Amino acid sequence: MDYKHHFEKAKHATRTMVGLSKDIINLVLADLAEALILNTVEIIAENAKDLARMPAEDPKYDRLKLTDQRIADIANDIRNVVALASPLGEILSDKTLENKLQIQKVRVALGVVGVIYEARPNVTADVFSLCFKTGNVAVLKGGSDAEFSNLAIVKIIHSVLAKHEISIDVLTLLPAERTSTEALLNARGFVDVLIPRGSQSLINYVRENSKIPVIETGAGIVHTYFDESGDLDKGKAIIFNAKTRRVSVCNSLDCVLINKNRLADLPVLLSPLADGQVEIFADEQSYKILKSNYPEALLNQATEEHFGTEFLSLKMAVKTVDDFDAALNHISDNSSKHSEAIISEDAENITRFLNEVDAAAVYANASTGFTDGAQFGLGAEIGISTQKLHARGPMGLEELMSYKWVVRGDGQVRR
Structure with missing residues (x-):
């Protein structure tokens, strides 16, 4: 498998995201919410294939299971994201120096966001909606436990993107096999940040083996x-x-x-x-x-x-x-x-x-x-960070942003 090709296309897709207006982004997400509802039967049928491979007593079974109501909840979370103000381009500070240089601190997307997660197919839709709203490209590595469910949801997302003539490379779902995890952990230069969602063992493995900056999320001993x-x-x-x-x-x-x-x-x-x-x-x-x-x-x-x-x-x-x-x-x-x-x-x-x-x-x-992004008014969440850098707690739109300094001059040079 040529994983590098996937990562190169994802990196190039960041320019696609920069060119999208906030109105188009919201329209795509609103259409996606409707498409998920319309395709509920297909999603549940694919989810049933995953459930058939997992013992019902497994703690992950409930996380894996999709129902009409849970799909409706996913769609509602996406609608909540649509309703939120976009942080893209927000000016955090603006000042003019004595030398007349104008310096602004402006919110920008992180770039390419990689997410490794286990038997949680809702994460597929949640991550895409939050990344898309914030101008980020998403590279997802779901667990084999949810393979059919994830593929079904991504198929719907790609169909909505294609309808709006937007490159499907803004969302990549890597194959479920372990080799794609190793490739993602080593995708330095292509993926800007990596977020693991799942068990403590998964989080530990990603933290210890990733060559990409990691935001730890998930494990809760409450x-x-x-x-x-x-x-x-x-x-x-x-x-x-x-x-x-x-x-x-x-x-x-x-x-x-x-x-x-x-x-x-x-x-x-x-x-x-x-x-x-x-x-x-x-x-x-x-x-x-x-x-x-x-x-x-x-x-x-x-x-x-x-x-x-x-x-x-x-x-x-x-x-x-x-x-x-x-x-x-x-x-x-x-x-x-x-x-x-x-x-x-x-x-x-x-x-x-x-x-x-x-x-x-x-x-x-x-x-x-x-403790949940939707409950905290963030719309859907990409995870709950248990660290202190760069985000903490439920991660919504602002936590998927960085910033850059924009400097405007008129011929100034430094002595």
Whole structure:
């Protein structure tokens, strides 16, 4: 396979993107949203081929599965992107020096954005819509688990581009085999930035082997701390939602930390989880409390490995902490810096938690399930960055931009 040819065409397509008006970009994306809805039956049929190859109990199965509603949601996310103001060409600063040079700092596209992802066919449409809106060219490497689904979605995207007489090279889907991953990791000079979306092992592999700058996204080891002053009704609802809303996503809850002075409330706090068939791995103190108050088949004694685990399933750890500082220490030692929450009525503890916890998103009295680009008003998201350079948290339009300095003169020379 001549991967270099793919990368060269993608690089050349960046000039195509520069020539597109914002109105044309929005028109293409609006047409794409409609085309996805019109081709729902075809997409689901191809998705069924992928699902047939994956055990239903696999945590990735839910991420892989497409339904009428999920395709409608993808289309709505694209419409949300259309409705957002484009950051392309935004002037971040503008000044004229004493020598009459005019210097502007202007937002521009990153260029060619590579994305490596696993069994998440929605990412195919999300990434394209965000990249296209921001004037970027996208090179995608989906997992073999979602091969048929990704091909179906890309076919529709290419058909919409062709309808508008736009080069299909603005979106490249590389073959599903592993060799294309290695080629993409080494596409220096063609691809400007690489974004992995998936398991921690995938992210680690990309970070350790890429010759291209990497923005790390994805893996979430998520905690919610129930403080000594926590409201029990709020806690029940927040913990249940954060754990069970959609277990296979990176913002789902992995570990509840409970202040030792509220252990007596633990059975009530976790009671909705029993109805949701959530399997608990409890430390010694919480296990004693839950032993006669939680279904025996769903209750286990925790080992150290359960703390610091991203479960991506109906499993959750429970840890007793002596006080607020012990909770912060546990989070510091085990967090992946994705999303962390506190349930508390103590204003001082809330302020300290929000200030001191090092994570991309920190919450007070709300579910971590909100860590999502659409929920944050960004439209669709290209991923959730857990690093600090160049972006952090849900990545929308602005996070897919760089800038350049534009200098206008009238014959000035430097002495």
